[in-house]
Amino acid sequence: MAINLDEFRARRELLIKAMGEGVAIIPTSPELVRNRDSHYPYRFDSYFYYLSAFKEPESVLFIMAGATPKTILFCRDKDMEREIWDGFRYGPNGALAEFGFDEAYSITKLDEIAPKLLANQEKLFYSFGAEAVWDLRVNNWLNQLRSQARTGVSVPNEVVDVRKCLDEMRLYKSAYEIEIMRHSSDIAAAAHQRAMQFVKPGVMEYEVEAEFLHEFYRRGAQSPAYTSIVAGGANACTLHYNQNNAKLSDGDLVLIDAGCELDGYASDITRTFPINGKFSSAQKDLYELVLASQSAAIAKVLPNADWNAPHEAALDVLIRGFIDLGLCKGSPDEVLENGSYRQFYMHRTGHWLGLDVHDAGEYKDKQGGWRKLKKGMALTVEPGCYVRPSENVPEHFWNIGIRIEDDVVVTETGSEVITKAAPKTILEIEALMQDD
Ligand code: GLY
Ligand code: MN
Ligand code: MN
Numbered sequence: 001m002a003i004n005l006d007e008f009r010a011r012r013e014l015l016i017k018a019m020g021e022g023v024a025i026i027p028t029s030p031e032l033v034r035n036r037d038s039h040y041p042y043r044f045d046s047y048f049y050y051l052s053a054f055k056e057p058e059s060v061l062f063i064m065a066g067a068t069p070k071t072i073l074f075c076r077d078k079d080m081e082r083e084i085w086d087g088f089r090y091g092p093n094g095a096l097a098e099f100g101f102d103e104a105y106s107i108t109k110l111d112e113i114a115p116k117l118l119a120n121q122e123k124l125f126y127s128f129g130a131e132a133v134w135d136l137r138v139n140n141w142l143n144q145l146r147s148q149a150r151t152g153v154s155v156p157n158e159v160v161d162v163r164k165c166l167d168e169m170r171l172y173k174s175a176y177e178i179e180i181m182r183h184s185s186d187i188a189a190a191a192h193q194r195a196m197q198f199v200k201p202g203v204m205e206y207e208v209e210a211e212f213l214h215e216f217y218r219r220g221a222q223s224p225a226y227t228s229i230v231a232g233g234a235n236a237c238t239l240h241y242n243q244n245n246a247k248l249s250d251g252d253l254v255l256i257d258a259g260c261e262l263d264g265y266a267s268d269i270t271r272t273f274p275i276n277g278k279f280s281s282a283q284k285d286l287y288e289l290v291l292a293s294q295s296a297a298i299a300k301v302l303p304n305a306d307w308n309a310p311h312e313a314a315l316d317v318l319i320r321g322f323i324d325l326g327l328c329k330g331s332p333d334e335v336l337e338n339g340s341y342r343q344f345y346m347h348r349t350g351h352w353l354g355l356d357v358h359d360a361g362e363y364k365d366k367q368g369g370w371r372k373l374k375k376g377m378a379l380t381v382e383p384g385c386y387v388r389p390s391e392n393v394p395e396h397f398w399n400i401g402i403r404i405e406d407d408v409v410v411t412e413t414g415s416e417v418i419t420k421a422a423p424k425t426i427l428e429i430e431a432l433m434q435d436d
Contacts, residue, residue, distance in 0.1 A: 001183065001263065004176045008053045009100050011169065012063060012071050015051065018165045019065035022123030025114075026051060026162060027060040027134045041223060046355035047127075047166050049264055054099055056089060058107050060134075062117055063125075070102040072117070077106045115141045119148075124156035127163045163360070170354055171361035172376040177265065177354070178409055181378060182418045184221065184262035185407050188269045189421035191215035191258065196423065196432050201250035201275055205230040208256065209244050216260040225266035225357045228258035232275065236401025237386040239347065248275045253283055255401050259357065266357040268380050269419050270405035277433035279426055282396040286385050287426060289321035290402045293383040297349055301381065301408050301415040307363050307370040311349035314383040318345050326394055327387070344387055350380040353407055377410045378418075 015024065028048040032040045044055050052061050054073065062072040076082075078091035092104035105113060118124065118141055128135055145155045173181065191212045198211050208230045216224060231241045233252035248254055252275050259267035272287065274280070279287060296317045297310035319335045322328040327344055328335045335341050352359035359378070365371045373379075384403030387393055406419045423429050 001180060003053050003263075005053060005100050007174060007176050008051065012051050013069075014169060015063055015162075015165060016065045016069045018169075019063070019123070019125055019160075021066040021121075022125055022156065022158075022160075023065070023117055023121045024063040024125035024162045025060065025134075025138060026063070027131065028052075028054070028057060030131070030133065031057045043223070044264075046170075046264070046360070047163060050166065050170060050355060052099065052101075054090075054095060060107070060110065061101075062114070064117065073099070073101045073104040074107045074110045074113075075104065077108065111137075111141070115144045118142065118156060119145055119153050121156045123158045123160055125160045125162035125165070127161050128159065130163075167360040167362065170359065171352065172374065173354060173378050173409065174376070178376070178378070178418075180263050180265045181267070181354070181407070181409070184225075184260055184265045184267040185269070185418040186421060187216060187219040187221050187262060188259045188267035189419050190219065191260070192256065192269055192271045192422040193432065195256055195258075196271070196273055196429060199248060199254060199273070199275055199433070200277075201248060203248050203275075205232055205235075205244040205246050205248065205254075208248070208254070209258075212256075212258045221260035221262045223261050225259040225261040225268060229256065229270075230258070231255045231401065234388075234399035234401070236272065236403075237388050237399060238401075239386070250276050251280065253279075253287075253400060253402065255403055257403065257405065259407075264355050266353060266355070266359075267407055267419065268353055268357050268382075268405060269407065269422050270382060270384075270403040271422055271424060271429075272402045272404065273429045273433065278430060283400060283402075284426060285325055286387070286397065286400055286402055289318065289325070290383055290385050290404050291424065292321070293317035294381055294404045294406070297381045297383060298406070298408060298415065298417060301373060301379070301410060303373060303375055303410055303412065303414075305373050307373060309370075309373075310379075310381055314349045314381075315341070315345070318383060318385065322385075325397070327397065343390070343392075344385050345383065346386070347384070349383050353378045353380050373410045375410055375412050379408055379410075381406055381408055 026048050029045040034040050059075040064070045096104040194215050209228050227242045230244045232248040232254045235241045236255035255272040257270040293314040297314035300309040300313045319332050352361045382405030386401040387397045389398040406417050409416045
């Protein structure tokens with residue numbers, strides 16, 4: 001999808017309004033060395049990208065609010081030698097022409113120009129603590145200004161965490177963002193379908209991970225959105241399992257939590273299915289329970305509902321099911337109260353989703369209550385059930401781990417499940433897996 005530069009410009013203007021006065025400094029991420037002269041794949045900083053659409057490392061955005069607002073990018077110079085080795089760079093002039101900033105300078109001029117931009121500003125909008133190298137640099141600029149105090153230069157006397165303003169903006173996805181997220185979800189859903197058709201007893205977990213990577217890249221995603229979890233059998237009971245190096249066994253389930261990043265936006269899908277294509281009766285009991293809890297949770301994703309309503313709905317269904325299946329003892333209220341359900345369900349039911357897989361945004365409002373869902377918010381709904389061997393558990397449930405995760409956008413009247421192309425009913429999954 002073509003980059004909608006007007007939208008990026010509008011975001012910068014919104015930030016300028018929210019600031020009122022002062023200067024904001026938003027650096028992108030540093031490049032990270034893997035070893036010697038090899039780097040990890042580069043990923044820009046989400047806040048920086050959200051405002052700039054600019055993906056090159058060694059860049060920083062200054063935003064000046066007040067009477068004469070302007071946006072200034074510092075970026076790498078054009079450099080034929082480096083471009084021969086590493087690829088194209090816009091350079092300040094190219095960035096200015098392409099991305100709609102008011103000014104652009106070489107990153108080599110940053111230490112010379114930045115103190116001038118900070119001088120005599122009342123407020124500094126910057127996230128101290130996010131990146132030590134930048135903290136040191138910003139402190140140096142401030143100290144330079146302090147040393148000029150007798151010449152009448154003043155230093156910003158109020159520091160505001162710029163992320164606070166941006167988190168709130170990032171929480172509400174525009175139609176443009178939702179379109180990218182739909183596409184990212186479609187790619188991840190296709191990869192989950194591909195995995196269901198690929199899996200059979202004897203296949204290694206990493207072979208399945210490779211199917212995901214193939215499908216992600218083949219369809220234009222730039223990377224996985226996080227390290228994929230491919231967890232066969234008992235491995236599914238380790239929530240953050242990602243060794244992905246075991247053999248998939250006949251009779252077990254496999255839990256796969258895998259999503260991609262497309263144009264900066266994450267998808268985040270989990271599906272759990274039988275390695276041999278057919279759910280056993282115990283697997284069916286638990287799977288239907290998790291699926292019912294997910295449906296109940298998704299039904300609570302509505303404008304003006306509490307953030308916590310989907311979690312409470314999922315928990316209610318799970319607790320009743322745990323009691324029916326002999327996993328928990330007592331009444332639903334007692335099990336909720338004494339927390340015995342946590343032996344089988346120990347995480348929450350979702351998180352914000354967007355540029356980051358665990359996206360920006362507060363979960364509580366200023367009064368400390370759960371915030372209300374609003375049109376344009378995007379979240380995951382991901383209940384699960386993880387049964388480790390234990391004396392208090394019927395043996396036929398041992399080592400079954402199930403999670404079902406979809407990505408949901410709050411609409412004007414309800415919600416849209418943007419990952420629904422990934423099969424999840426027992427009927428759909430078994431039909432797909434038997435379909436050679
Ligand atoms: N894949 C990360 C999560 O589900 O939160
Ligand atoms: Mn998730
Ligand atoms: Mn996930």
